[in-house]
Amino acid sequence: MKKVLITGGAGYIGSMLSTELVKLGFFVTVVDLLKYNKNALSHLYFFKNFKFIYGDARDKKILKKLIEQNEFIIPLAGLVGAPLCKKFKKDAISTNYGAIKSILELVSKKHKIIYMTTNSGYGIGEKNKFCDENSPLKPISLYGKTKCDAEDLFKNYKNSICFRLATVFGCSFRMRSDLLVNNFVFRSVKDKKLEIFEPHFRRNFIHIRDVVSGIIYALKNFKKLKSNIFNLGLSSANISKIMLANKIKKQNKKIKIKVIKSRKDPDKRDYFVSNKKIEKKGFKAKISLENGIKELLIYFKNNPDKIINNY
Numbered sequence: 001m002k003k004v005l006i007t008g009g010a011g012y013i014g015s016m017l018s019t020e021l022v023k024l025g026f027f028v029t030v031v032d033l034l035k036y037n038k039n040a041l042s043h044l045y046f047f048k049n050f051k052f053i054y055g056d057a058r059d060k061k062i063l064k065k066l067i068e069q070n071e072f073i074i075p076l077a078g079l080v081g082a083p084l085c086k087k088f089k090k091d092a093i094s095t096n097y098g099a100i101k102s103i104l105e106l107v108s109k110k111h112k113i114i115y116m117t118t119n120s121g122y123g124i125g126e127k128n129k130f131c132d133e134n135s136p137l138k139p140i141s142l143y144g145k146t147k148c149d150a151e152d153l154f155k156n157y158k159n160s161i162c163f164r165l166a167t168v169f170g171c172s173f174r175m176r177s178d179l180l181v182n183n184f185v186f187r188s189v190k191d192k193k194l195e196i197f198e199p200h201f202r203r204n205f206i207h208i209r210d211v212v213s214g215i216i217y218a219l220k221n222f223k224k225l226k227s228n229i230f231n232l233g234l235s236s237a238n239i240s241k242i243m244l245a246n247k248i249k250k251q252n253k254k255i256k257i258k259v260i261k262s263r264k265d266p267d268k269r270d271y272f273v274s275n276k277k278i279e280k281k282g283f284k285a286k287i288s289l290e291n292g293i294k295e296l297l298i299y300f301k302n303n304p305d306k307i308i309n310n311y
């Protein structure tokens with residue numbers, strides 16, 4: 001039975017990933033401070049192939065013991081998103097960068113690491129830029145910088161796979177409504193309208209279940225994928241904000257879309273991301289934006305006030 005350690009495994013991605021891995025028979029250990037939904041993993045406590053440790057992923061003592069006991073490490077613990085990192089600068093650096101550095105100091109040759117970073121530094125301020133894994137990352141937020149600095153550390157560790165994730169969407173046991181698709185659907189339900197700045201800015205998206213499938217593919221095909229960085233996104237979802245808003249309106253017909261020309265979006269991302277490298281290795285994200293919007297509409301219609309942001 002493959003043993004997998006997931007730091008931050010009670011988060012948006014981690015809770016969905018842990019659940020799937022336990023179902024598939026992996027032995028999963030999660031270490032998390034449960035900063036958000038305290039019950040995000042309670043459905044797993046029953047299973048013998050699951051262990052939860054309440055603890056800090058920056059604590060080298062905890063890490064050392066857990067790393068010795070596991071073969072795969074998936075470090076997800078972090079302060080995620082630009083606003084949260086701006087608010088808690090020290091914690092952002094010590095968790096997003098420091099904890100990764102500690103892991104890399106503690107691992108030996110038997111270990112295999114799968115690391116999630118972000119593609120959010122691509123195409124800043126450049127209109128319709130086409131990006132692949134060789135395009136330079138130019139992070140502008142502290143969040144982006146801590147993630148890029150951590151990704152850099154993996155250059156010296158061959159037993160690793162880095163995924164540069166597109167913006168994730170969909171439902172999870174620990175919900176986030178700050179991510180762009182989730183946020184647009186939430187606002188369409190709550191305000192019955194969507195106000196959009198710079199509507200033609202393009203972004204790439206991926207459903208959370210496709211992220212989980214991509215990680216499982218990496219676990220099962222580690223040798224084939226290792227020592228590489230891959231963009232991980234849904235290739236048919238390189239779309240603009242206005243296209244996304246119109247897709248939401250198709251399913252939530254009553255909403256009004258208003259483009260505000262006078263206002264600039266502080267988020268200057270406008271890029272087309274190529275996911276060809278990972279697709280050539282045999283994994284392709286499949287879940288459509290339409291299906292994601294459908295599930296999100298049900299979620300937010302039934303939880304209109306239970307909106308959770310990170311900050």
Ligand SMILES: NC(=O)c1ccc[n+]([C@@H]2O[C@H](COP(=O)([O-])OP(=O)(O)OC[C@H]3O[C@@H](n4cnc5c(N)ncnc54)[C@H](O)[C@@H]3O)[C@@H](O)[C@H]2O)c1
Pocket residue numbers: 007008009010011012013014031032033034035036055056057058075076077078079080095116117118119147164165166167168174176179310
């Ligand atoms: N969601 C996305 O769109 C996206 C995109 C690109 C990259 N990522 C990366 O994926 C990872 C997970 O993101 P997420 O969306 O699931 O975020 P999240 O905020 O939902 O999850 C982070 C988890 O880490 C835990 N945590 C924070 N500090 C900790 C600490 N010191 N010790 C132990 N646990 C701690 C939190 O309690 C939480 O459960 C992050 O590294 C993030 O940078 C996410």
